Amino acid sequence: MSIVEKAVEKLKNRQPEPPVSPAVEAAPAHSAPTIERLSGRTQAGDPPTEAAPPWHVDPVALERAGLLPAGDEANDRLADELRRIKQPLMDNAIGKGAKVLPHAGRIVVTSAVPGEGKSFTAMNLALSLAHEMDFDVLLVDGDIPKSHITRALGLEGHPGLMDVLVDERRQPAEVVVRTDVPNLLVVPVGRRHPLTTELFGSLRMEHVLEELGGRHLRRLVVFDSSPLLATPESQVLASHMGQVVMVVAAGCTGQHAVDSALQSLSDSQYVGLILNMSCLPASENYYNTYYGLYPRVHLAGEA
Numbered sequence: 001m002s003i004v005e006k007a008v009e010k011l012k013n014r015q016p017e018p019p020v021s022p023a024v025e026a027a028p029a030h031s032a033p034t035i036e037r038l039s040g041r042t043q044a045g046d047p048p049t050e051a052a053p054p055w056h057v058d059p060v061a062l063e064r065a066g067l068l069p070a071g072d073e074a075n076d077r078l079a080d081e082l083r084r085i086k087q088p089l090m091d092n093a094i095g096k097g098a099k100v101l102p103h104a105g106r107i108v109v110t111s112a113v114p115g116e117g118k119s120f121t122a123m124n125l126a127l128s129l130a131h132e133m134d135f136d137v138l139l140v141d142g143d144i145p146k147s148h149i150t151r152a153l154g155l156e157g158h159p160g161l162m163d164v165l166v167d168e169r170r171q172p173a174e175v176v177v178r179t180d181v182p183n184l185l186v187v188p189v190g191r192r193h194p195l196t197t198e199l200f201g202s203l204r205m206e207h208v209l210e211e212l213g214g215r216h217l218r219r220l221v222v223f224d225s226s227p228l229l230a231t232p233e234s235q236v237l238a239s240h241m242g243q244v245v246m247v248v249a250a251g252c253t254g255q256h257a258v259d260s261a262l263q264s265l266s267d268s269q270y271v272g273l274i275l276n277m278s279c280l281p282a283s284e285n286y287y288n289t290y291y292g293l294y295p296r297v298h299l300a301g302e303a
């Protein structure tokens with residue numbers, strides 16, 4: 001059983017579907033359930049309005065899209081690897097890391113060049129973090145051109161990050177989709193915009209990020225992104241983050257590319273390198289992944 005299936009199973013056992021109150025207008029079947037704006041509730045801390053059932057995260061669709069490992073064995077191994085990867089990220093988020101980081105609850109998964117395993121890692125990291133007792137997780141699809149996670153979840157066409165960046169009248173919480181994986185929320189890409197880099201660099205972006213994550217004490221916001229050396233917007237996106245998970249496809253990505261990507265990041269950020277063997281062909285254990293989290297000094301050759 002995959003991580004998602006286990007989580008969905010857990011939710012089913014724990015929370016039987018509540019009866020829909022006749023006072024609450026049912027949302028149209030095609031729209032994703034979103035978290036209502038805090039100020040729209042009677043009191044801060046009220047549970048979100050249950051206007052529609054949570055969005056179904058379909059493990060089969062995710063596996064087909066290459067965002068979940070195939071088979072129980074690969075799944076179990078990945079779960080263990082992710083436990084090691086997420087621990088320092090969580091420690092940093094609650095201030096138990098080596099140093100106090102600004103915006104430590106914001107984590108971007110990125111890489112130097114395309115195809116190194118960012119979306120796969122972001123998806124599985126978010127699912128793994130959602131198992132934690134003390135956090136909820138908001139997975140944001142920040143790879144605007146590819147929108148891999150948005151498409152794999154069937155959320156294309158839904159309002160998302162770009163919509164709240166463009167339209168200041170919209171509340172960021174309007175585009176947060178509640179899923180049927182306990183503790184997992186998602187923000188899709190939304191409608192693409194030609195000025196993505198400028199929007200990512202705007203004051204509005206900082207406000208949106210604050211609304212999505214900053215107000216929530218135990219929330220981790222995980223971003224998928226495009227590669228640092230391929231698009232300018234990915235560097236701007238990364239600059240808002242407290243923690244950067246940099247995926248390096250072992251044996252595929254040259255050290256020069258990795259060094260250049262690391263140089264685009266700030267010294268005040270925590271940067272963890274994940275060595276991902278995903279570029280090996282199937283005959284060489286394609287799914288036999290190996291993740292390791294390294295301090296950036298090891299690869300960048302700093303003292």
Ligand SMILES: Nc1ncnc2c1ncn2[C@@H]1O[C@H](COP(=O)(O)OP(=O)(O)OP(=O)(O)O)[C@@H](O)[C@H]1O
Binds near residue numbers: 118
């Ligand atoms: N650790 C892994 N285990 C199994 N498969 C993996 C792993 N990492 C990546 N893959 C596979 O490698 C392919 C590329 O991964 P992914 O789409 O996550 O890369 P990406 O860096 O997001 O690419 P892009 O830059 O195009 O967005 C996918 O088919 C994915 O299933």
Ligand SMILES: [Mg+2]
Binds near residue numbers: 118119224
């Ligand atoms: Mg991707």
